[in-house]
Amino acid sequence: MEWHLIIDVLPLLLDGxxxxxxxxxxxxxxGLVIAIPLALMRASHATALSRSVLLYxxxxxxxxLLVQLFLIYYGASQIxxxxxxxxxxxxREPWWCALIAFALNHAxxxxxxxxxxxxxxPRGEIEAAKALGMSYTLRTRRIVLPIAFRLxxxxxxxxxxxxxKASSLASTITMMELTGTARKIVAQTFSPYExxxxxxxxxxxxxxxxxxLFGRLERSITSHQRRVPAENDEDDxxxxxxxxxxxxxx
Amino acid sequence: MIELQGFGDQIAVGAITxxxxxxxxxxxxxxxxxxxxMAKLSRFRPLRMLAxxxxxxxxxxxxxxxxxxxxFGGTVALTTAFGRYVEVDAFAAxxxxxxxxxxxxxxxxxxGAIRAVSAGQVExxxxxxxxxxxxxxLVILPQMWRHALPGIGNLWLTLLKDTALISVVGLEDLxxxxxxxxxxxxxxxxxxxxxxxxYLSFTSVSLVGLTLLERHANRGVRVAD
Numbered sequence: 001m002e003w004h005l006i007i008d009v010l011p012l013l014l015d016g017x018x019x020x021x022x023x024x025x026x027x028x029x030x031g032l033v034i035a036i037p038l039a040l041m042r043a044s045h046a047t048a049l050s051r052s053v054l055l056y057x058x059x060x061x062x063x064x065l066l067v068q069l070f071l072i073y074y075g076a077s078q079i080x081x082x083x084x085x086x087x088x089x090x091x092r093e094p095w096w097c098a099l100i101a102f103a104l105n106h107a108x109x110x111x112x113x114x115x116x117x118x119x120x121x122p123r124g125e126i127e128a129a130k131a132l133g134m135s136y137t138l139r140t141r142r143i144v145l146p147i148a149f150r151l152x153x154x155x156x157x158x159x160x161x162x163x164x165k166a167s168s169l170a171s172t173i174t175m176m177e178l179t180g181t182a183r184k185i186v187a188q189t190f191s192p193y194e195x196x197x198x199x200x201x202x203x204x205x206x207x208x209x210x211x212x213l214f215g216r217l218e219r220s221i222t223s224h225q226r227r228v229p230a231e232n233d234e235d236d237x238x239x240x241x242x243x244x245x246x247x248x249x250x
Numbered sequence: 251m252i253e254l255q256g257f258g259d260q261i262a263v264g265a266i267t268x269x270x271x272x273x274x275x276x277x278x279x280x281x282x283x284x285x286x287x288m289a290k291l292s293r294f295r296p297l298r299m300l301a302x303x304x305x306x307x308x309x310x311x312x313x314x315x316x317x318x319x320x321x322f323g324g325t326v327a328l329t330t331a332f333g334r335y336v337e338v339d340a341f342a343a344x345x346x347x348x349x350x351x352x353x354x355x356x357x358x359x360x361x362g363a364i365r366a367v368s369a370g371q372v373e374x375x376x377x378x379x380x381x382x383x384x385x386x387x388l389v390i391l392p393q394m395w396r397h398a399l400p401g402i403g404n405l406w407l408t409l410l411k412d413t414a415l416i417s418v419v420g421l422e423d424l425x426x427x428x429x430x431x432x433x434x435x436x437x438x439x440x441x442x443x444x445x446x447x448x449y450l451s452f453t454s455v456s457l458v459g460l461t462l463l464e465r466h467a468n469r470g471v472r473v474a475d
Contacts, residue, residue, distance in 0.1 A: 058450075059446075059450065062407075062449065062453040062454065063453075064411040064413075064414035065411070066414045066415060066417070066425060067414060067428075067442055067446045067449060068446070070429070070432075071439070071442045074432060074438035074442065075439035076439075078438065078439045161310070164312075165311070165312035165313065167312075168312035168313075168315055169314060169415075171314070172418060179312060179314060179318070182318075186318075186322060192318070192322035192323045192326055193319070193323050196315060196318055196319040196322070196323065197319070199315060200307075200311045200316075203310060204306075204307065204310040204311060207309075207311075208310070
């Protein structure tokens with residue numbers, strides 16, 4: 001094992017890591033934009049709407065991301081009207097194919113997570129909004145979505161990490177992101193251990209940062225729910241009980 | 251009818267390989283997960299730290315990279331060990347990689363499920379004079395399954411889809427066979443769609459099976475509604 005190699009290849013891998021981060025962030029952002037309306041449809045009581053979105057999430061969650069990626073990257077070129085249209089300029093590029101596949105896949109998972117959050121919004125909050133005369137759009141924007149986001153944040157953080165890891169699949173369609181770069185270096189040096197372990201460390205580093213950031217985000221948006229430390233609570237209860245006892249004794 | 255141009259048999263063979271890889275990894279992974287969960291709940295600190303390191307690393311590194319490390323790393327290790335070029339069997343490397351990944355996630359599922367078994371049950375087992383092994387076998391494990399089943403079910407669905415990644419190192423699974431057929435016929439759209447359809451049917455059947463299993467596991471449990 002040549003330990004110095006782990007350090008030597010790090011700058012090259014960090015270059016690849018930039019593309020990994022770029023790809024993950026763009027896919028998640030685009031996926032979220034797609035997921036919000038879909039989640040609202042999926043959570044609605046209109047069965048036809050909910051069912052049609054279910055069909056989409058079922059198809060994308062039930063097949064491997066690799067198949068979806070290959071279908072878009074290799075399959076799209078076969079369809080005549082795509083090849084002759086403007087869309088071809090986009091679907092020719094591996095970057096766009098990866099982005100489209102990842103975003104659609106992420107949207108499917110995010111839709112189901114958000115739906116859970118939307119369905120978990122306390123009924124009282126919605127009734128209060130209705131009683132105040134808020135329209136559907138207004139209460140969705142101000143009441144339902146903010147609460148749903150807060151409720152689904154922990155699950156969403158997991159999904160983000162999964163997307164980060166899934167972005168490694170882009171290396172199979174010639175993209176030189178972190179895994180792709182590592183594979184290229186391995187092909188040149190044939191020291192798989194050093195290079196791949198180095199790449200794994202970079203992934204771990206990014207994962208830790210993401211988990212940390214989501215933890216902070218969660219703490220900051222739930223700060224109003226934080227209770228006074230439990231010890232104080234108990235003391236208060238005790239003291240009021242003692243107070244009552246004293247009162248009775250007197 | 252979809253025209254498979256004579257590749258139908260090959261696709262079917264690939265599909266069977268996919269199922270074999272997935273089920274083998276499932277069985278082995280459940281074993282790893284149980285050991286991991288016991289390690290995490292043990293009183294012996296180094297064991298706990300070992301299990302924590304294992305799950306943290308595996309859950310923070312892409313599955314594809316783990317497969318690549320084990321496949322190419324394994325080849326290099328075996329080559330140095332035997333002094334001549336040895337290629338790792340893609341099936342073995344794949345099953346090994348997926349077992350390790352599945353085991354890490356299953357560790358967390360089982361840990362939660364074991365903790366969901368009420369402490370009174372364990373105390374009762376000790377009070378009855380059951381040995382530690384008996385308490386695990388007769389009291390904790392049977393009651394833990396019910397809590398673990400939804401989590402393990404989700405992991406199984408993920409595992410089923412992750413098998414496609416092994417095609418990257420050359421395992422002749424459904425994905426690889428579809429890729430070969432797509433290359434030979436210049437018709438990737440058809441073959442990848444067929445592959446997607448087959449994966450979807452596997453997950454659908456699994457979902458039905460899981461619902462039945464959960465219903466069976468929850469028999470006799472009163473559910474509030």
